[in-house]
Amino acid sequence: MLVTQQKALRRFWYATVRVDTLRAGPAPFTLLGEPIVLWLDAAGEPAAAQDRCCHRTARLSKGWVTAGDIVCGYHGWTYDRTGRCVAIPQAPDRAIPAGACIRSYHCIARYGYAWVALEEPLRPIPEFSEDADPGYRRIYQFYESWKTSSLRLMENSFDNSHFSFVHRANFGQFGQPTPSKYEIRATDWGFEAETIVPINNPPQAYRVTGTTDAQTERHLFNRWYLPFVRRFGCHYPSGRHHIIYNCATPVDDGSLQLVQWLYRNDTEADCSTAELIAWDEGIVREDREILEATDPDACIDTSRRVEFHMESDRPGLMMRHQLMAMLAEQGEAEVHR
Ligand code: FES
Ligand SMILES: [Fe+2]
Numbered sequence: 001m002l003v004t005q006q007k008a009l010r011r012f013w014y015a016t017v018r019v020d021t022l023r024a025g026p027a028p029f030t031l032l033g034e035p036i037v038l039w040l041d042a043a044g045e046p047a048a049a050q051d052r053c054c055h056r057t058a059r060l061s062k063g064w065v066t067a068g069d070i071v072c073g074y075h076g077w078t079y080d081r082t083g084r085c086v087a088i089p090q091a092p093d094r095a096i097p098a099g100a101c102i103r104s105y106h107c108i109a110r111y112g113y114a115w116v117a118l119e120e121p122l123r124p125i126p127e128f129s130e131d132a133d134p135g136y137r138r139i140y141q142f143y144e145s146w147k148t149s150s151l152r153l154m155e156n157s158f159d160n161s162h163f164s165f166v167h168r169a170n171f172g173q174f175g176q177p178t179p180s181k182y183e184i185r186a187t188d189w190g191f192e193a194e195t196i197v198p199i200n201n202p203p204q205a206y207r208v209t210g211t212t213d214a215q216t217e218r219h220l221f222n223r224w225y226l227p228f229v230r231r232f233g234c235h236y237p238s239g240r241h242h243i244i245y246n247c248a249t250p251v252d253d254g255s256l257q258l259v260q261w262l263y264r265n266d267t268e269a270d271c272s273t274a275e276l277i278a279w280d281e282g283i284v285r286e287d288r289e290i291l292e293a294t295d296p297d298a299c300i301d302t303s304r305r306v307e308f309h310m311e312s313d314r315p316g317l318m319m320r321h322q323l324m325a326m327l328a329e330q331g332e333a334e335v336h337r
């Protein structure tokens with residue numbers, strides 16, 4: 001599936017940039033192949049529009065913000081968050097032509113990020129209950145551009161059979177390649193997948209897992225939110241919760257923006273932010289290396305190569321099934337399989 005070919009994907013919310021980074025000025029981002037500019041309006045709320053001035057096409061992300069409006073750095077044409085041109089400095093006494101506007105997009109702040117939908121969203125931004133729970137702290141972990149596709153990252157997130165290979169030098173048990181089975185429950189927004197995975201617990205993980213046992217386990221309450229958001233809901237026997245949200249924001253057909261943050265139900269003294277980032281960084285590096293070695297054009301036709309389907313591919317197959325159903329429901333004339 002090539003994401004830029006599926007118009008229905010434009011009707012979902014995606015995490016783009018950290019809202020606090022916009023205090024320094026406008027920022028460019030590419031979403032589903034479309035160059036956009038983000039900035040803060042007069043109320044301090046993020047706004048998003050086409051990154052192309054309607055005068056002579058300059059990128060607005062090269063400009064600046066005045067009183068919440070984005071100013072083109074070429075000749076100063078100025079746009080509000082609806083995309084309407086509100087000032088043409090060269091002709092202050094003339095009416096602004098009706099056609100002087102740029103396309104604007106849905107944009108709101110949530111969980112510290114500016115979320116953007118290119119067209120009327122089909123679903124709300126997913127609710128992450130830990131965010132409002134004072135028992136958890138939020139830790140920003142990774143913000144990286146990866147040369148792979150969003151679906152590849154999503155399917156990998158629910159693939160228990162790669163642990164023993166990709167993460168064999170880490171928590172994966174190379175001698176135990178038979179993966180744990182998931183119990184999967186379909187939801188309105190995707191599915192929940194629960195399983196228990198035995199893992200190695202090297203000394204550098206002791207404060208992450210909350211135990212010094214050589215082995216421990218992860219009780220996973222994972223979720224997939226259509227199309228490209230995933231919850232990794234890990235409960236350790238020690239009582240520590242390690243809840244990761246990954247947004248695989250689709251940049252274009254060959255790359256994604258990894259936006260990852262974490263909720264923990266412990267304190268900085270129990271396990272510091274630096275330790276938590278360092279631990280997950282090793283795992284994320286391993287995933288990135290193998291995913292960037294795959295073809296980003298992920299097939300979504302579940303009827304193909306059925307003889308190759310393994311039990312551990314089941315979540316990935318469910319994703320494809322739900323994606324295809326959604327695309328068909330939205331009347332995609334041609335689904336790129
Ligand atoms: S190109 Fe933007 S004002 Fe001229
Ligand atoms: Fe992995």
